[in-house]
Structure formats: C-alpha cells, structure tokens
Amino acid sequence: MSVTSQAVVARDSESESAYASEKSAEAFRTIGEAAAELGLKTHVLRFWETKFDNLRPMKRADGRRFYRPDDMELLRKLQNLLHVQGLTIRGAIMQLDGAMEGDDGNQPGAAAEVDENGADEMMVPVEAGASVRELQDAVRDAVERGDFQASNVKEPSMARDRLESLLSDLTNLKSRLDAVRTAA
Structure with a gap:
C-alpha cells in the first residue's frame, strides 16, 4: 500500500469515526461505524456474530451489515465482558444468558x-x-x-x-x- 493510499485509509477511518459519533443513538450503524465507535476492528465484530447467537445485525441484499441500537448495546456489553472483565467467549455467553445468577x-x-x-x-x-x-x-x-x-x-x-x-x-x-x- 502506498503512502498516499495509507493516508486516504487513515483519513477515511477518522472521518467514519467522527461521523459515527455524530449520529444519534437511534441511528443504524455500518460495521465500520460500529467498530470505530467501539474502538474495535471490523473482523472482531464479524467474529462475535459467529459466537453470539443474539448478535444479528440487519444485512442488506448486498451483504452490508447495519447495527441497530439494540445491537450496539449488545456490542458494548460484549466489549465490557470480553475486553474489560476478561471473560472467555463461553463466560460471556453464560453471563448474557443469565446462567450466572446473582x-x-x-x-x-x-x-x-x-x-x-x-x-x-x-x-x-x-x-x-x-x-x-x-x-x-x-x-x-x-x-x-x-x-x-x-x-x-x-x-x-x-x-x-x-x-x-x-x-x-x-x-x-x-x-x-x-x-x-x-x-x-
């Protein structure tokens, strides 16, 4: 990747992040906007979709993902459980399913x-x-x-x-x- 294209990618990433933060809480977000808002990479969100059955963003006919406000709330919970608290995927699933009552x-x-x-x-x-x-x-x-x-x-x-x-x-x-x- 050339220096020019790296600068364009960096600029696009920054503008996408700024744009996502300007959106209302009720707005749908693309996978790039959701990832930027959470400080994650898009592949992490795609991986989480394979592991957490209740994470199902809307998908257009062309395959683009759109995260609803409920999806964003779930992503924030997952980020907290996995990255802040350090739970395993299984532990996070148990936490979300309420298996860890109390x-x-x-x-x-x-x-x-x-x-x-x-x-x-x-x-x-x-x-x-x-x-x-x-x-x-x-x-x-x-x-x-x-x-x-x-x-x-x-x-x-x-x-x-x-x-x-x-x-x-x-x-x-x-x-x-x-x-x-x-x-x-």
Whole structure:
C-alpha cells in the first residue's frame, strides 16, 4: 500500500469515526461505524456474530451489515465482558444468558457456579489489574473447593465441556502470566 493510499485509509477511518459519533443513538450503524465507535476492528465484530447467537445485525441484499441500537448495546456489553472483565467467549455467553445468577458482572474474583446437573464451573479472576499472586490464589482456592474433581461431573459429555472450559481458562491465565512476566 502506498503512502498516499495509507493516508486516504487513515483519513477515511477518522472521518467514519467522527461521523459515527455524530449520529444519534437511534441511528443504524455500518460495521465500520460500529467498530470505530467501539474502538474495535471490523473482523472482531464479524467474529462475535459467529459466537453470539443474539448478535444479528440487519444485512442488506448486498451483504452490508447495519447495527441497530439494540445491537450496539449488545456490542458494548460484549466489549465490557470480553475486553474489560476478561471473560472467555463461553463466560460471556453464560453471563448474557443469565446462567450466572446473582452475579452482576462487575465483581472480580473466583466464583463457582453449580448448574442444574450438579456440575460446577470455575470462574477465574481475569480482571485486567489482577496480580500474579491473585491469579495463583484463585486457582489454589478452586482446587481446594474441588472444582477439578471428576466426581463433580455426572455425564461424560459434561466432563468434556468442563475440561474444554477449564483449558480455555487456564490458557487465558497462562497468557496473562506470561504478559506479567515479560513486563516485569
């Protein structure tokens, strides 16, 4: 891409962002306007559409997306859950579906939730400012509570889902620990 075309892309992105912020809250937004307003890339919004069933922007015949005010509200919630609170996709889905009753979504820390089948899910704190010590303590507490015991799972399919969820949480923790170690 030439310097001239880079400048045009940057100018277009800035003007789209400014235009989106001038729109009323009730106005529909294109994917570019929605992404600019949220400070995200358009591919992130398209990815979220594949993961969150309730995120369904209107699409024109030519495939262009238009985000309604309700869609924008959902996108803001997703951004908060995923980027601010650090939940996994699955954790955000559970939060949106109300599976984490009694949790207003603003409380950091480890919490075990028991579903209707008796299997508990471990939520590990992923607050942006959580220290390595807090993360280690949360994992230790989860082990002490028995969150990792196979006896808590009644069906093999639930065990697989639980292991996948735990693997995702642990991978997320490892990434955060690695980032803290490199920053130190």
